[in-house]
Amino acid sequence: MTDPILVLTDARLTLQGNAGPVNILKGISLSISRGESVGLVGPSGSGKSSLLMLMGGLERASGGSVMALGQDLTAMDEDALARFRRGNMGVVFQSFHLIPTMTALENVALPMELANVTDAFARAEAELVAVGLGPRLHHYPSQLSGGEQQRVALARAAAPRPAILLADEPTGNLDGVNGQAIMDLLFGLRDQHGATLVLVTHSAELAARCDRVVRLADGNLAPELKAAAE
Amino acid sequence: MTTRLAARIARRELRGGLTGFRIFLLCLALGVAAIAAVGTLRAAIQSGLEDQGAALLGGDAQMEFTYRFADAEELAFMDRTATRRSEVVDFRSMAVIADDSALTQIKAVDANYPLYGTVTLDPPIPLADALATKGGLPGAALDPVLIARLSLNIGDTFTLGTQTFRLTAAVIREPDSSGGFTLGPRTIIRTDALAASGLLAPGSLYETEYRLALPPGTNLQQLEDQAKATFREKGMSWSDSRRAAPGIDEFVDRIGSFLVLVGLAGLAVGGVGISAAVRSYLDGKIATIATLKTIGAEGRLIFRIYLFQILVLAGIGIVAGLILGAGIPMLFSPIIEAQLPFPADIALAPMPLIEAAFYGLITALLFTLWPLARTETVRAAALYRGGDGQRARPRGIYIAALLGLALILVGGSVYLSGIPELALGAAGGILGSLLVLALTAYGMRRLARRTARSGLTRGRVPLRLALGSIGGARSEATSVILSLGLGLSVLAAVGQIDSNLRNSIEQDLPERAPAFFFVDIQPDQIDPFLASMANNPAVTKVDSAPMLRGVVTMINGKPATEVTDHWVVRGDRGLTYADTPPEGTKITAGKWWPEGYTGDPQVSFAAEEAAEIGLKLGDTITVNILGRDITATITSFRDVNFSTAGIGFVMSLNAAALQGAPHTFISTVYAPPEAEGQLLKDVTKTWTNITAIRIREAIDRVTEALGAIATATAWAAAATLLTGFVVLIGAAAAGERARVYEAAILKTLGATRGRILASFALRSALMGAAAGSVAVIAGAIAGWAVMTFVMDATYRFEPVSAFAIVIGGILATLLAGLAFALRPLSARPAQVLRTQD
Numbered sequence A: 001m002t003d004p005i006l007v008l009t010d011a012r013l014t015l016q017g018n019a020g021p022v023n024i025l026k027g028i029s030l031s032i033s034r035g036e037s038v039g040l041v042g043p044s045g046s047g048k049s050s051l052l053m054l055m056g057g058l059e060r061a062s063g064g065s066v067m068a069l070g071q072d073l074t075a076m077d078e079d080a081l082a083r084f085r086r087g088n089m090g091v092v093f094q095s096f097h098l099i100p101t102m103t104a105l106e107n108v109a110l111p112m113e114l115a116n117v118t119d120a121f122a123r124a125e126a127e128l129v130a131v132g133l134g135p136r137l138h139h140y141p142s143q144l145s146g147g148e149q150q151r152v153a154l155a156r157a158a159a160p161r162p163a164i165l166l167a168d169e170p171t172g173n174l175d176g177v178n179g180q181a182i183m184d185l186l187f188g189l190r191d192q193h194g195a196t197l198v199l200v201t202h203s204a205e206l207a208a209r210c211d212r213v214v215r216l217a218d219g220n221l222a223p224e225l226k227a228a229a230e
Numbered sequence B: 001m002t003t004r005l006a007a008r009i010a011r012r013e014l015r016g017g018l019t020g021f022r023i024f025l026l027c028l029a030l031g032v033a034a035i036a037a038v039g040t041l042r043a044a045i046q047s048g049l050e051d052q053g054a055a056l057l058g059g060d061a062q063m064e065f066t067y068r069f070a071d072a073e074e075l076a077f078m079d080r081t082a083t084r085r086s087e088v089v090d091f092r093s094m095a096v097i098a099d100d101s102a103l104t105q106i107k108a109v110d111a112n113y114p115l116y117g118t119v120t121l122d123p124p125i126p127l128a129d130a131l132a133t134k135g136g137l138p139g140a141a142l143d144p145v146l147i148a149r150l151s152l153n154i155g156d157t158f159t160l161g162t163q164t165f166r167l168t169a170a171v172i173r174e175p176d177s178s179g180g181f182t183l184g185p186r187t188i189i190r191t192d193a194l195a196a197s198g199l200l201a202p203g204s205l206y207e208t209e210y211r212l213a214l215p216p217g218t219n220l221q222q223l224e225d226q227a228k229a230t231f232r233e234k235g236m237s238w239s240d241s242r243r244a245a246p247g248i249d250e251f252v253d254r255i256g257s258f259l260v261l262v263g264l265a266g267l268a269v270g271g272v273g274i275s276a277a278v279r280s281y282l283d284g285k286i287a288t289i290a291t292l293k294t295i296g297a298e299g300r301l302i303f304r305i306y307l308f309q310i311l312v313l314a315g316i317g318i319v320a321g322l323i324l325g326a327g328i329p330m331l332f333s334p335i336i337e338a339q340l341p342f343p344a345d346i347a348l349a350p351m352p353l354i355e356a357a358f359y360g361l362i363t364a365l366l367f368t369l370w371p372l373a374r375t376e377t378v379r380a381a382a383l384y385r386g387g388d389g390q391r392a393r394p395r396g397i398y399i400a401a402l403l404g405l406a407l408i409l410v411g412g413s414v415y416l417s418g419i420p421e422l423a424l425g426a427a428g429g430i431l432g433s434l435l436v437l438a439l440t441a442y443g444m445r446r447l448a449r450r451t452a453r454s455g456l457t458r459g460r461v462p463l464r465l466a467l468g469s470i471g472g473a474r475s476e477a478t479s480v481i482l483s484l485g486l487g488l489s490v491l492a493a494v495g496q497i498d499s500n501l502r503n504s505i506e507q508d509l510p511e512r513a514p515a516f517f518f519v520d521i522q523p524d525q526i527d528p529f530l531a532s533m534a535n536n537p538a539v540t541k542v543d544s545a546p547m548l549r550g551v552v553t554m555i556n557g558k559p560a561t562e563v564t565d566h567w568v569v570r571g572d573r574g575l576t577y578a579d580t581p582p583e584g585t586k587i588t589a590g591k592w593w594p595e596g597y598t599g600d601p602q603v604s605f606a607a608e609e610a611a612e613i614g615l616k617l618g619d620t621i622t623v624n625i626l627g628r629d630i631t632a633t634i635t636s637f638r639d640v641n642f643s644t645a646g647i648g649f650v651m652s653l654n655a656a657a658l659q660g661a662p663h664t665f666i667s668t669v670y671a672p673p674e675a676e677g678q679l680l681k682d683v684t685k686t687w688t689n690i691t692a693i694r695i696r697e698a699i700d701r702v703t704e705a706l707g708a709i710a711t712a713t714a715w716a717a718a719a720t721l722l723t724g725f726v727v728l729i730g731a732a733a734a735g736e737r738a739r740v741y742e743a744a745i746l747k748t749l750g751a752t753r754g755r756i757l758a759s760f761a762l763r764s765a766l767m768g769a770a771a772g773s774v775a776v777i778a779g780a781i782a783g784w785a786v787m788t789f790v791m792d793a794t795y796r797f798e799p800v801s802a803f804a805i806v807i808g809g810i811l812a813t814l815l816a817g818l819a820f821a822l823r824p825l826s827a828r829p830a831q832v833l834r835t836q837d
Helices: A048-055 A078-088 A104-114 A120-130 A146-158 A176-193 A204-208 A223-229 B002-016 B019-051 B053-057 B072-081 B127-131 B144-149 B220-234 B246-283 B286-294 B299-331 B333-339 B350-377 B396-417 B420-453 B461-471 B477-512 B523-535 B607-613 B673-686 B695-734 B736-748 B753-790 B799-819 B822-826 B829-836
Strands: A004-017 A020-033 A037-041 A063-068 A089-092 A164-168 A196-200 A212-217 B061-066 B084-097 B100-109 B120-122 B137-142 B157-160 B163-173 B186-190 B206-213 B237-240 B516-521 B541-555 B572-578 B587-590 B602-606 B620-625 B628-638 B651-654 B664-670 B691-694
Touching: A004 A048, A004 A196, A020 A048, A020 A063, A020 A196, A037 A048, A037 A204, A048 A063, A048 A164, A048 A196, A078 A089, A078 A104, A078 B286, A078 B299, A089 A146, A104 A120, A104 A146, A104 B002, A120 A146, A146 A164, A146 A176, A164 A176, A176 A196, B002 B299, B019 B053, B019 B246, B019 B299, B019 B350, B019 B695, B053 B237, B061 B072, B061 B220, B061 B541, B072 B206, B072 B220, B084 B673, B084 B691, B100 B144, B100 B673, B100 B691, B127 B137, B127 B163, B127 B186, B137 B144, B137 B157, B144 B163, B163 B186, B220 B237, B246 B286, B246 B350, B246 B396, B246 B420, B246 B477, B246 B695, B286 B299, B299 B333, B299 B350, B350 B396, B396 B420, B420 B461, B420 B477, B420 B753, B461 B736, B461 B753, B477 B695, B477 B753, B477 B799, B516 B523, B516 B673, B523 B541, B523 B664, B523 B673, B541 B628, B572 B620, B602 B607, B607 B628, B628 B651, B673 B691, B691 B695, B695 B736, B695 B799, B736 B753, B736 B822, B753 B799, B753 B822
Parallel strands: A037 A196, A037 A212, A089 A164, A164 A196, B100 B186, B137 B163, B572 B651, B602 B628
Antiparallel strands: A004 A020, A004 A063, B061 B206, B061 B237, B084 B100, B084 B157, B084 B206, B120 B163, B137 B186, B157 B163, B516 B664, B516 B691, B541 B572, B541 B620, B541 B664, B587 B628, B602 B651, B620 B628
């Protein structure tokens, strides 16, 4: 693989639980190239979401290193990570996480406002129109259906044109039809802007749409795919 | 850019409305309103006193003399400067009828009285008519209390000294009465009618006040300086319309400041509610904050977003509080003005409102900064990992800012109250109480957690549930114990102080105090008087001493008022003389003069007061008695106990120094209550000029005055408790959702509603009892401190009010808790649990 955009070396994650420390990720080494799409699969509790969060700098590695766009995320503090994410990363969650007091348009414009983009609202509007929500610009999240909310979340993640798109089971809360539409949109955006996509999913069908599938089991890369991943 | 962006995002966030902030706004508004209301009233009274200064004083200026009338030189000075002059003689005496007598405060006036305003009488006749002599009997107007006390009717007669007067009217209002404290109700008569009364004999205790009407534009300061330079050493004291009633002014100022401090305690209680409200609001915002972080917002921006929101809310709360605090007194101004014993001019006063807004803003920031600062530490991972994601301590700069805000608040209250010791004490008390309460809450939660897990609660489901929820992660125990505890602490302190003061006056004092003070006993009457007392079997003890009054003018040759502002040098003081130390005298330093000493005047000074002024043996004191200066050297200090109501003089001179001066004797007579009536009759019949002050009646007057202060304080404390109750309601409401869920699960598992209710009630009662117990301890400490250091009296724990506080605490939490138990108890489990999925 050439031009790696995300490189994890022996990345570990240990969290403090009530009964003592829990090793969530036990030394993951993984490299993802620019423009590649990777599906993260594995049983519940295998550490897929945690691995995705490490990649997005939303979780700090307890050991090893996480390099994104050539920068070491483990060396950055919370604020530096937040600044880094502006424009470089877009994250989509299973439960959307829109800000309930803001309209669809404001939600999408927000990351660009944070990055001091002057035409944040115009771009946000274009993005929402692109995902088919042109008539819903001024609706609040509570006035939108689950599928619509996820489309807003998608538009929010994609609008700043990030180099990396991270999606944590983006269709997990949606029915089949809506889920399919979201996935089409997600892959469409990725194809359109050439972003790198890392996708956590339980769906074999979705995983199959990715360039590569990485399987996790009990905090480790599963043996059969480990060699391919490296 | 960051600031504008923060403001923009904050505005969007606030679209959710103010529903989550009802408690925040109520707490802040109540606290600010209480302080604003007290301040508005204080300003109203001060402005009323200023406006009506001349009428209150009875003239533009007043020259006052003790024990004597003005001499020719002094009268000439007055006539040179004033356009009109009125002479008023003020003293105490006995109004006597056939078989009864009562103490009265006599105001003997001339034809020019009153220079300003009018005396209102009932029936509504002119004062001149009321006081005129008809049928050989001079007229008198009496206070309705005195008329009722002696069961008089208009036209009845009574005597003052040896002169008989005719009651012509009741005094409804004197323009120059400012409601100051007097022991006896008022009698108004003409001074010349006293000539035959024998009451103004040399040595009698009376004051003469010369009220002056001055030409417009007179420079009062210049005139005061001139009068003082010429006459102060002759015992003249000066007042003018700039501060017509310095006593009331100071009293109102002090009471106002004290009540503002009580109001501050209320604001601190509200602060607990504010903090809890903001904490719960921000808890609900964790997902939003984490989302903001995910899409690139820095901690600083997030802090500003929520700071903006809090500032906007604080602004709304403060403005509401100011409208309430200034509006209520203005709305009820006719009632309030009629109730107050002094003039008040209730209007919109900016300064008290600024003060209240300052306290409100600083308190709001102080109690929200910690939860606000913790928004910075929310991690983006909270979005998918759940939990609050914010366990880290805020950065050092926020902790420094918190300390700074606390300092500004304490410093502000010290500066603005004008009573720094009390302000510091109150601040220390509030902070100390909050700390103890926080520790109690922490300890209680830990203990509850441990006990819930131990074998002790096995088989006792309601108890285990109650303890489990007190110790649980989202327990409201901390805010309940803090708010209710602080509110109850203020109430407990007021209760302890009030009952201690009342007890010391009503119970302790009369046991040790004499039945009567007899004053104005002429030197030729003292021996027969003492003989009569000795022959009276009801009299258990008699003390007597010569008494003169004088003003301390110099200390070591320097004007006394420049050396100190101690009460001893303010106004005139009683002093005595003795050749040998009276029985029981305890000399603490120096030596009493030898018997029969006739050398330069020597004085024995009260040890405690001397120490307060900073006097030492060998210092000289100059006292002006009836216009004559006597300079004496301090040769000894002695213990004087003023708390027993016995005879206590700050200064006792050697006999030869004062024997020649006109003086009278004072005597304290101890007798059982049932003998008091007859004793009074015997004395007033035999010696008409002698004034009897019945201690029991005097105590009633003092208790009445004290009752008014206690009532004002209780109102302020009630505002504090009301805020505490609002916080309680807020805490109970915040816990309602968790309780609905808990009740649903319990019902699914087979718990009856009775059991669930018992668990809720037990939880509330336990928290209320903890808050009440701490409040009793805090109140006792505050009570002890005030009684010991401020009142200089002994403190005794008052169990009744303390017990009531604990019960009150339990009832309040029960009420608040059970009010919010209805929904949890009535909700159907399936509904709740399905939603929770």
